[in-house]
Amino acid sequence: MATKHILIVPGDGIGQEVTAEGKKILDRIAAKFGHTFTYDDALVGHAAIEATGDPLPAVTLEKMHKADAVLFGAVGHPKYDNDPSAKVRPEQGLLKMRKELGLYANLRPIKLFDELLEASSIKPEILRGADILFFRELTGDIYFGEKGRKNNGDTAFDIAEYSRFEVERIARKAFEAARTRRKKLCSVDKANVIETSRLWREVIQKIAPEYPDVEVEHQFVDATAMLLIKDPKRFDVVVTANLFGDILTDEASQIAGSMGMLASASIGDGTGVYEPIHGSAHDITGKGVANPLASILSAALLLDISFGMKAESDAVIEAVDKVLKAGFRTGDIADAKTPKDKILGTAAMGDQVLAQL
Amino acid sequence: MATKHILIVPGDGIGQEVTAEGKKILDRIAAKFGHTFTYDDALVGHAAIEATGDPLPAVTLEKMHKADAVLFGAVGHPKYDNDPSAKVRPEQGLLKMRKELGLYANLRPIKLFDELLEASSIKPEILRGADILFFRELTGDIYFGEKGRKNNGDTAFDIAEYSRFEVERIARKAFEAARTRRKKLCSVDKANVIETSRLWREVIQKIAPEYPDVEVEHQFVDATAMLLIKDPKRFDVVVTANLFGDILTDEASQIAGSMGMLASASIGDGTGVYEPIHGSAHDITGKGVANPLASILSAALLLDISFGMKAESDAVIEAVDKVLKAGFRTGDIADAKTPKDKILGTAAMGDQVLAQL
């Protein structure tokens, strides 16, 4: 019986719709397990720019620091995608949050629910049994180095940077997670070309002997992009830099059937942030068709990691499993054989999960 | 009836084995179509380091400049992968060659031979009809910017750079290719985070009106990594930066069934270089099992692009198609249903293609 304060930060686009479902589930868990969850909400991204001019207003950041955990939606707006020179952008809210909260480790579990074996574009026999846990470094790399223009704006540059300290702290989290799983760690880099990757590989090689029970392999990012699809079962824990992690985990969503199924946990020095890996998806915003399961599963990660509530977290995952077993699907995970009346919208899917709790 | 001089640069590992097959095919084409092809060879990569201490000896570069085209193998050696701090590395030979020859456009056609529909890990119904032409920028980006260490070696950095000029010249090649195909161009970047991508997007937007017949879309690299597997048929021509192109084309090899099927053409200011997109693959080197079709198809690209020999090029592709139709496979493209006696080694596969010419 615990009292916890959760900050809800839906952000933009379908972030609003799916986070509402995640919150519904947290509410039910509190009631069912006798906890007291209090909530507040805050603006980020385009929504925050519209209201305040700032993609991460100081009041949002302060609320994040004070909360026990944050349930986050998504940020982004097509307006900025068409205007690459826009100086204020929704994504800055997300990136600044990650930096300010010291969220250096982004965990992205890629696990296929049995019932979705047919929903993927990858063959079932290749997928069956795939279960990968990504550790994406989240506060360094080309995301946070100096960037700008020179030669009268005719040349653009971005600086990627990593320190030993930054690599080591994420690597240790990944090694420790590997110990509790199948004891395999794949470190992904591009050490044959870039210097940050060479440092990355050096650090992994240096600390590996401290984890003699974990089998370590190094893969180049290009080869990994291929192997994830060719043979996803060969991976257990994967650890990689910010940019490579961004690309590879979106790709890996195909292993789980749909991006709409993937949750993530961003952890580090302070408050943990939990969010779907999908974006704001303005093409489907307002239609009530977005898959809320990534937000609901993010809530499950929140319960487990930030609150140490393993039973509560498992209850959520089990409820999702039951809903899928009962044949309910959102559009993104439906296949040709799904009966029309089992294809649900966002809120109806949330309600089905609720009904199982 | 033409006289052409071809430089053969097998490089390392299976580069040696597969390039020999590519050359065999070029020889046969010369005889069949009445051309005179003369050959020379040269060292690169680990082989060149062993012999001369230099991954791209001056004599190799000079021979490349003088040749009408280069058939290239692969570079790399596990020795360097385990030693991220090695100062002299095989890949430097490849990168320096690209830079010195001004090979700024790397064309990677991703086309599935009908017969290989079952060889891929992706479902046949997703794959059928997929046909993508990648234009990967090859002489800029994080590959060629300044890189190094600071803070007593505790911090590593890499600088990514692009100028308008560099983006525009590759973009124009891609727009022109789209015109001759299905008239769709997808430009891939990460303009929501990095500055080189913002410049990239600006340039594409600026020149797009000059190609009103081409439908342009912009995608983020993470979304593209997902979409390539989810729905490969949506892509026609894809243009992207060096690093993103490296990752996405390796991933896209799964669309073509195997990395062992993928050829590439690197073109620019001078001599064109043709090479498989696979690497030196030391795990299978010397076993005679590598798939030579990527090298043979690279020879086909060489004939078409550097020599303007379209009929000759088509003859090679047709021969490969017939061999696949006859059921012959190397290990990488065999499936459970392939009879054992149809699984061929490198040279035997080359001979089958030869027999069809």
Ligand SMILES: CC(C)[C@H](C(=O)O)[C@@H](O)C(=O)O
């Ligand atoms: C929106 C964008 C800045 C972000 C990223 O690149 O990190 C997103 O793609 C993600 O993966 O969380």
Ligand SMILES: CC(C)[C@H](C(=O)O)[C@@H](O)C(=O)O
């Ligand atoms: C070997 C390596 C340097 C090279 C690259 O990254 O360009 C390779 O992966 C390729 O795609 O040609």
